[in-house]
Amino acid sequence: MAEQAERPGSRLMDRSEYKRKPKPLTSGPDQTVAEAVAAMSDKNYGCVVVVDDDEKVIGIVTERDVMNKLVGKGLDPKKTKLADIMTRDPRLAKETDDMIDWLRMMSNERFRRLPVVDDQGRVKAVFTQGDFVSYTWPEMVGQMKEVAKATVTSNFHYVLIGGGIALYSLLMIIVLGAR
The missing domain is CATH 3.10.580.10 (CBS-domain)
Known part of the structure; x- marks a missing residue:
């Protein structure tokens, strides 16, 4: 080698x-x-x-x-x-x-x-x-984290809107379910 x-x-x-x-x-x-x-x-x-x-x-x-x-x-x-x-x-x-x-x-x-x-x-x-x-797995996980982070950061406005809709939907289920 x-x-x-x-x-x-x-x-x-x-x-x-x-x-x-x-x-x-x-x-x-x-x-x-x-x-x-x-x-x-x-x-x-x-x-x-x-x-x-x-x-x-x-x-x-x-x-x-x-x-x-x-x-x-x-x-x-x-x-x-x-x-x-x-x-x-x-x-x-x-x-x-x-x-x-x-x-x-x-x-x-x-x-x-x-x-x-x-x-x-x-x-x-x-x-x-x-x-x-077993040698490459930790490196792959690290790369996946970086890709996810970059994706979330570059599309933050979509994440924020989607998160808001999900939170609103969850709250509506709780409020309507309590009646």
Whole structure:
């Protein structure tokens, strides 16, 4: 990743999501898809990271891979190896990479799971698009507040008239209802 001016808390490893993430599910390329799916189901994980004998990432198998590359092609999950359906050499983030850079790449390149590796290339975590939502949500709420404020300010006379009508209507209901 290109080095940029660092924003506070913008590195993947600085995010609270990173610290709370459970250990990613990993497996060797010779494990069967049936075994991997059973482990994914047991842990409620959406992917298994495929690693070599040195524990370095060589691929990833997601629920979508199972659907499109196994089920869609009528392959036997008990005979098919992860190596047969994995996405080889997936995009890998480093712990020190900028979160916003990866958010843009995931969005533009349309992938949903991002293995995060240490300096030796060993998987430490898997970020999902959902993890990035927690990062961008406060910013989006702030932008929505600014838009609402600008809208109300520029249309204040309409807000004032509408508020007056609503108040008058409420008072009429109270007065007429009291009779």
